[in-house]
Amino acid sequence: MDATEFVPPLLDENGSLLVAECTHDGHRWFPPDRYGCQRCGAYGEDIRLQPTSASGVLVDSVVVHRYRGPGPNAPFAVGSIRLDGSLQMRALVVDGTPAGSRVSGERTEQPDGSVWMIFSEVSA
């Protein structure tokens, strides 16, 4: 049994976000899982994955001054992003991106070789 049976990858091969959607009540969430819908409890094959563009509006962001772990070196910025379709999630953003601006995410390699999606401002 493979863990991806319960927890699908975050992205598809095209770099789109894989958003989970409950086929019973339409509830959507990200990051995706098939453990069960938080609204109605449906699970497994009743949860489908919808490729969704990694773009939306930056709600807020802050600079993390202290961090010791894999990935980016501090300081770096993280933000809340409202995806097109109203779902909200958090990710790395380019520092200084104004709240309310349109952003899209791109996979970016960090100094330690790990790859993270970083959101930056795009022209409307």
Add this chain to the structure above:
Amino acid sequence: MTAAATMPRAAYVIGVGLHPYQAPSQIPYTHLGLTAVRAALADADITWPAVESAFVGTALVGAAAGRPMLRHLGASGLSVTQVENASASGSSAVRQAWLEVASGAADVAIAVGVDKPAMRSDGYRESGIVDLADGLIAPPTHFALLLEQYGRRYGVSAEQIAHVAVKNHRNGAANPNAARRQLLSTEEVLAATPIAGALTKYQCCPVTEGSAAVIIASDEAIARLGVNRSRSVRIAASTQRSEELYDADLFPDAELTRATTAQALAEAGITFRDLDVVEVHDAFAIEELVYIEAIGLSEPGRAAVDVAAGEFDIGGRCAVSASGGLLSMGHPVGPTGVGQIAEITAQLRGEAGTRQQPGARIGLAHMLGIGTVCIEHVLVKD
């Protein structure tokens, strides 16, 4: 729902004790916990064999922390249960002890919170679910994002939010059990080491170790053991809920607090206006503001102004975090929720010394545990 009013009998806090919260040391958890338990026994003026059941709240020590510690009080054969509920572990221990006494299962039960910091995992990290910022958003960052959202929505500045840390450190400076006893100005709070967003070191609770213990007893036990009834404090509500689904622009911890508070106040038969002292989960300064509002003590967006105006100072209309709160007293995790009950008990007895809220008769303790769960207790001095 297990409402206090529907339980067979009332239950009372009869003894409280603490080992001061402090920077991590080489002292084993056993000594920390035994110090608090012995202080609570002395405070209640009872002996260990009278305690029938123990709940040990700990999140970081590891499995089976209870009996290896408690046996040193005398291997009495009492019931021992370890309780883990993240930051609310101690609050859960208090609730379990209350349930045993109020239900009639035991006459005397003790809740002991004890912890030493350690880097361990949690259910979220082990769930198999990762996200785009996996591991990058530690609690200070989570709450720094909330601060941004709150400040923007209500036009509240970082300077105004810093008043929470000033107030709580002033309270904690007068608390011998507090880890960070330091008077701070607004300028000092704002100029301190930045952690995440606008949150500086003094707006984030310190990592600490320590212990707290609370003994809960029935009327019958109070009479049988000759406990001083005038120092006992009734637990009027013990309420626990967990997070539901909320709209994306709402802050889940605030909504959970709102629902839990409504239930706790209804169980106790009071309103928020009756509260004289409140201890909240102020792990980060912004949290105190949103919980003050969720409890109902301030209108939405007004808590920072009310804090700055002294309304939640000791001597104000309701003393919030009179102990110093998590920001100054510290957040050793397992002990924190038990320590809140100890503080409110001292306040309602009129034994809080220079931290005493004048005329305090009703208090509320509020803790959250990641997951998220919320536990509240209402204490009343009849």
